[in-house]
Amino acid sequence: MTQAAVSQLERRTDVYLSALGNFVEAMGGRLEMYSVFPDGKVKLGLDRETS
Numbered sequence: 308m309t310q311a312a313v314s315q316l317e318r319r320t321d322v323y324l325s326a327l328g329n330f331v332e333a334m335g336g337r338l339e340m341y342s343v344f345p346d347g348k349v350k351l352g353l354d355r356e357t358s
Contacts, residue, residue: 308333 308329316322316330328338341348 313330313333316326324338324340331338340351342351
């Protein structure tokens with residue numbers, strides 16, 4: 308991910324999950340997302356589609 312792309316991402320108020328995932332991966336991490344309910348939480352699948 309280029310510095311220009313990072314700068315552009317940082318200025319946005321609404322970000323695609325794929326763009327956020329790329330940003331996190333570029334920093335050496337991974338993106339995880341959960342739905343939280345009163346009786347627990349459920350991890351949401353963010354696997355990328357393959358074509």
